[in-house]
Amino acid sequence: MLEGRKLELFESPVYAGECQNYDICEEICALAAEHEEQTKNLRLISDGWEAQARTDDKELRGKKGVTSHGTNDQLHLLEGWERPTNLIISMAKELLKHVDREHWYSSRAEIESMWYSMYPEGGYIPEHIHSNVAFSGVFYAKAENDAGSLVFHDPAWHLKSSVWVNDAPTQAITKRQLPVYTGVMLLFPGWLPHSTMPNNSGEDRVIVGFNLGF
Numbered sequence: 353m354l355e356g357r358k359l360e361l362f363e364s365p366v367y368a369g370e371c372q373n374y375d376i377c378e379e380i381c382a383l384a385a386e387h388e389e390q391t392k393n394l395r396l397i398s399d400g401w402e403a404q405a406r407t408d409d410k411e412l413r414g415k416k417g418v419t420s421h422g423t424n425d426q427l428h429l430l431e432g433w434e435r436p437t438n439l440i441i442s443m444a445k446e447l448l449k450h451v452d453r454e455h456w457y458s459s460r461a462e463i464e465s466m467w468y469s470m471y472p473e474g475g476y477i478p479e480h481i482h483s484n485v486a487f488s489g490v491f492y493a494k495a496e497n498d499a500g501s502l503v504f505h506d507p508a509w510h511l512k513s514s515v516w517v518n519d520a521p522t523q524a525i526t527k528r529q530l531p532v533y534t535g536v537m538l539l540f541p542g543w544l545p546h547s548t549m550p551n552n553s554g555e556d557r558v559i560v561g562f563n564l565g566f
């Protein structure tokens with residue numbers, strides 16, 4: 353018999369693209385900072401995320417990071433956010449052209465919800481999915497070197513890990529880390545579990561997250 357081979361039958365689709373409009377990236381950072389300044393009861397991230405903690409405490413916000421998710425996830429409808437919204441939907445539509453040949457998804461996509469998150473040094477988001485959403489995305493408005501990768505977790509990790517033998521890791525690589533940088537967008541199915549590594553860049557990491565409707 354010839355040597356056997358491994359067939360990779362299933363994939364988890366993730367789409368990636370960049371914009372070089374760093375003015376809008378800076379604009380998003382300024383808008384997020386302004387919103388954070390004016391908004392009470394913002395939800396914390398890092399280890400505050402799973403505790404569903406909310407606070408007005410500036411020091412705590414600065415230590416763990418904040419998100420407008422849960423307070424305002426309709427940024428696309430806010431005055432002042434028009435340019436970022438246009439950039440994000442147009443980038444998302446470009447990426448969605450890879451989904452199907454007829455561009456069904458690309459032509460119908462609309463932003464259903466949109467929020468920002470600001471990660472200080474050490475800030476991260478624990479693993480989660482976006483329930484009831486076909487496609488979600490993240491746009492990095494600011495991510496310097498070592499800002500912390502985006503980690504995707506194979507949703508079938510427990511099945512694939514069940515054939516683990518000793519310490520042979522080639523059988524079950526169930527996590528993938530993607531490097532992030534200013535201007536990159538990643539689009540993925542809402543069912544795909546994801547998290548981030550801590551931000552170790554020495555500067556804030558600022559993202560806009562969004563869910564699409566069709």
Ligand SMILES: [Fe+2]
Nearest residue numbers: 480482546561
């Ligand atoms: Fe997410």
